[in-house]
Amino acid sequence: MKKISESAVRRLSLYLRFLQEADAAGVETISSGELARRGGATSAQVRKDLSLFGSFGKRGTGYSVRELVREIRTILGLDRTWRVALVGAGKLGSALFSYRDFEARGFQIRAVFDSDPGKVGASWGGLTVFPDEEMDRILREEKVDIAIVAVPADAAQGVVDRIVRAGVRSILNFAPVRLRVPEAVTLRNVDVTLELEGLSFGLNAR
Amino acid sequence: MKKISESAVRRLSLYLRFLQEADAAGVETISSGELARRGGATSAQVRKDLSLFGSFGKRGTGYSVRELVREIRTILGLDRTWRVALVGAGKLGSALFSYRDFEARGFQIRAVFDSDPGKVGASWGGLTVFPDEEMDRILREEKVDIAIVAVPADAAQGVVDRIVRAGVRSILNFAPVRLRVPEAVTLRNVDVTLELEGLSFGLNAR
Missing domain, CATH: 3.40.50.720 (NAD(P)-binding Rossmann-like Domain)
Structure with a gap:
């Protein structure tokens, strides 16, 4: 895994909060633009942040909210105690x-x-x-x-x-x-x- | 006054804490190197930060602790309530x-x-x-x-x-x-x- 900046980790936490809210509200897919707005970043930044960990999401349909929640939780070490x-x-x-x-x-x-x-x-x-x-x-x-x-x-x-x-x-x-x-x-x-x-x-x- | 970054403002706060401790301990002058060590910066950074507000300090003798405390307090707006x-x-x-x-x-x-x-x-x-x-x-x-x-x-x-x-x-x-x-x-x-x-x-x- 590439070296990840402290500010990228912060943005991941913010994306995660928003994704969890979206998941709770029944939203299934989300665009990088929506994530960007909530994480205080640009869509290009969001795509870059998420690409650090492999490629999620499909062009045109956006990211699966639930999959992204799971992936970010794993990345941040939040899938454990x-x-x-x-x-x-x-x-x-x-x-x-x-x-x-x-x-x-x-x-x-x-x-x-x-x-x-x-x-x-x-x-x-x-x-x-x-x-x-x-x-x-x-x-x-x-x-x-x-x-x-x-x-x-x-x-x-x-x-x-x-x-x-x-x-x-x-x-x-x-x-x-x-x-x-x-x-x-x-x-x-x-x-x-x-x-x-x-x-x-x-x-x-x- | 030039545009000052959030991180420069943070460093000023850290310098100030250290300077106030030094002042309380009776220290009269201080070098940019000592300030740098406490503010988590390099001496060049300290000199650059302080030069944003005009020039304090004399080459060779360092900065007057008390003067610098006063100047930073004024800059940060801490000389008022x-x-x-x-x-x-x-x-x-x-x-x-x-x-x-x-x-x-x-x-x-x-x-x-x-x-x-x-x-x-x-x-x-x-x-x-x-x-x-x-x-x-x-x-x-x-x-x-x-x-x-x-x-x-x-x-x-x-x-x-x-x-x-x-x-x-x-x-x-x-x-x-x-x-x-x-x-x-x-x-x-x-x-x-x-x-x-x-x-x-x-x-x-x-």
């Missing part, structure tokens, strides 16, 4: 934990950690909140694939170092700080302050 | 509301809305949660600059249409759906599912 740990049982952690869309998409939270003794021992939907010190053992025992980091900025690097030591190779970070990870680890950042500052810049430049 | 509305008083809304970093960076939440009668009327840090129907009036009265949308996917487009009608021109959307806005409106998306799917793709491709 990923084992997720949540580090940080504060307000953001709680919001993420209760976000049902995760489970529906195959991201299953298997463990929750917090450094605050006041939170450790609490039960979250059948899971016990464990102290950070137990991370190494539990991440390995639970064979966690992905760790979500929802701790304050000044604690985040320490937490991430721990996660990496426990062998987890994919991290989604919500702390507003750039973290250092070894090259073998994939780190994505969700940085709300950065987005707000982008909006502020835009308002200011008007 | 922005009036923010939060639409959606659920778990995510609550996590965002309690996120103190916003206020510290000049983003002041002035109004909270929810469509759930069970949430309307509640007091959030001195603010009353208002029903969506009051949005038009209150967004105008409070002269809201930025609206944060933290509602379920299927409600998001309706909420955004309302926000746009009330004259708000900057929106930060957390609902996992692509929204349509007029060209004059700036929309940024924080899409957690998309990030997780990117990680899933990476794990799957290994």
Whole structure:
């Protein structure tokens, strides 16, 4: 498989959402133009994105919605379950934990950690909140694939170092700080302050 | 001022965080190399980014930390207060509301809305949660600059249409759906599912 850019992967996720809606609405085939409109791309881009993985769709009749859903799910690794740990049982952690869309998409939270003794021992939907010190053992025992980091900025690097030591190779970070990870680890950042500052810049430049 | 890319604006935010830390630690000058390391860029990139706004810094001695903090804050529009509305008083809304970093960076939440009668009327840090129907009036009265949308996917487009009608021109959307806005409106998306799917793709491709 060719090297696929992060932005192409993003577009695949967007196509998938739209295709699943279309499928639920009983739509059977779809044109690259319709997909493009929803994925924020051009039809040529859609055809190029999908051609990365082989050729679906027939000229003139468009793509089979159901087939495309299946193919993109496979490509994105959504045809299986990923084992997720949540580090940080504060307000953001709680919001993420209760976000049902995760489970529906195959991201299953298997463990929750917090450094605050006041939170450790609490039960979250059948899971016990464990102290950070137990991370190494539990991440390995639970064979966690992905760790979500929802701790304050000044604690985040320490937490991430721990996660990496426990062998987890994919991290989604919500702390507003750039973290250092070894090259073998994939780190994505969700940085709300950065987005707000982008909006502020835009308002200011008007 | 030249047209500045979204990614350059992002780097400015990252430089700023680092510079503020450096300032707090008593550091007076800084090289483009150090800034580059923290902003995830090259020194040439840093010099290019900063040159967009005029020339700071002296050859050989680096940039004055304090001056650069001031300049970047001005560029990003962080030397003033922005009036923010939060639409959606659920778990995510609550996590965002309690996120103190916003206020510290000049983003002041002035109004909270929810469509759930069970949430309307509640007091959030001195603010009353208002029903969506009051949005038009209150967004105008409070002269809201930025609206944060933290509602379920299927409600998001309706909420955004309302926000746009009330004259708000900057929106930060957390609902996992692509929204349509007029060209004059700036929309940024924080899409957690998309990030997780990117990680899933990476794990799957290994």
